[in-house]
Amino acid sequence: MSFQPTPTDISVIISTASHTDNKETPSLATERRITPSWSISVLKAKLETMTGIPPGSQNLLFKAPGQADRWITGGEERQIGEWGLVRGCEIVVHDTRPPTARVNFGDISSVEKYELPTETYETLSNSVLAWKKNQKLGRFNPDAQSPESLLEEQVARDTHEISARGIAVSKRAIVLPSSPPHIRRGTVRYVGPVKEIPFAPLKRTLDETEEQPVWVGIELDEPTGKNDGSVAGTRYFECGSSCGVFVKPEKVQVGDFPPLELDFDDMEEI
Template sequence: MSFQPTPTDIPVTITTPSTVSTSDEPRLLSERRITPSWTVLQTKRKLETMTGIPPSSQRLFLKTPGRSDQWVDGDDTTIGEYGLMRGCEIEVHDTRPQTARVNLSDLSSVEKYVLPTETYENLPNSVLAWKKNQKLGRFDPNALSPAEAMLEQARKDKMEVETRDISVSRRAIILPSTPPHVRRGTIRFVGPVPTIPYPGIDAETADYSVSLPIWVGIELDEPIGKNDGSVGGKRYFACPNKTGVFIKPEKVEVGDFPPLGLDDEPDEDMEEI
């Protein structure tokens, strides 16, 4: 019995044509090593994993450099009989009607899986389970409720206002501030801002008869703010648009901070870069 060498595999480009020339339908473009001794049916079975087209619905169109393009017919013939060589391209055509084809790029018809809340809460290796074990967040027995946390924040804000001597009409800068990026302006408002939601508190059902966190409304010297003194549809002070900003008391420093004019002398530190 004479020795028969194994046929050398040939790298072939595999493509799937778009059904419409102007369509945005994805077009497969890949490379596959084809053994010339495979039958056409074997080749189709190998290509099914790449194209998703059943072998019975495939029709292969072979493009060979220097030769005429040709259809590959006859499932029992070998693919090598058609002159397979390096640089060839096999175009895989789907003979099924358009309505019978599965559109893998259309996700609108795919039902999104949503893990039930009860199932997630019972998972032993979830982030929620880790928080429970570490007693973090709402699982901390000493953690304050949202309402209690809001009252505690209001108490801290009031203390900051008194300690920092924050009051309306005082000049102030917003912390942190480092030259030349210093935001300075005039305090126009000090007090609760119910239209700014507090984490964990429903704005529609919140009890505003209790103490609320305090905000400091500042009219900036330059239009680098976020509003015109109103937030959430309610006005707390008036200023030009983009010059108003609401800041927490601990981010405000009161002092002698005159407005910068165009004729002001620059700081010595700013004369050199």
């Protein structure tokens, strides 16, 4: 095959073959300019910088519009231009190494991570912690309540809200804030502690010997909730998937809220 080299570069799509479900599908897909006079060995060396696949482990599949796919074979010194490079053609790089020998650049679990020691962080003058100290915020506020006193207040507030709002199991309720058309209504199915939900000021879950904040579990009429009546494997009531929600008592309003029903008269007009 006679070939006259030309210095004109041609834009070519470079992709790699990924294996999914025992099938190879192109991935990566980046466009690069290729010089037709490059030898196959030179091309493979350049492809290694793009794909991470060593030249000796590359099998190259050439794809061109209107032509059958061809493997690039026949010697490393042959020029890539012999395959008829045209704009829009594609070179798919196949990795012949076994999967266990390939580097998985998408797996960050093996990447060593730097963690700043707590004692070092506390000595920094330009950190968020230093700013909180200067502003006397959070635990650095001398007038701030202790987490334990905040827990007592929360339990008392929850108990008062439950009584004042008349919240009880089996009552119909809506979740606040609610405004048309986004009104979440349902039936109260549980009133009591949910030990799996951490108390924020303490930054931990509470054990059974401690006072527990009160939560209201509601089975919603529509699947706009966050669970099925269970939290972290503990079931508090039965309902459909995404129909359960746990909210604080101040977010609940009980009343005569009938289940949502379709307006068939309106549907006939659609």
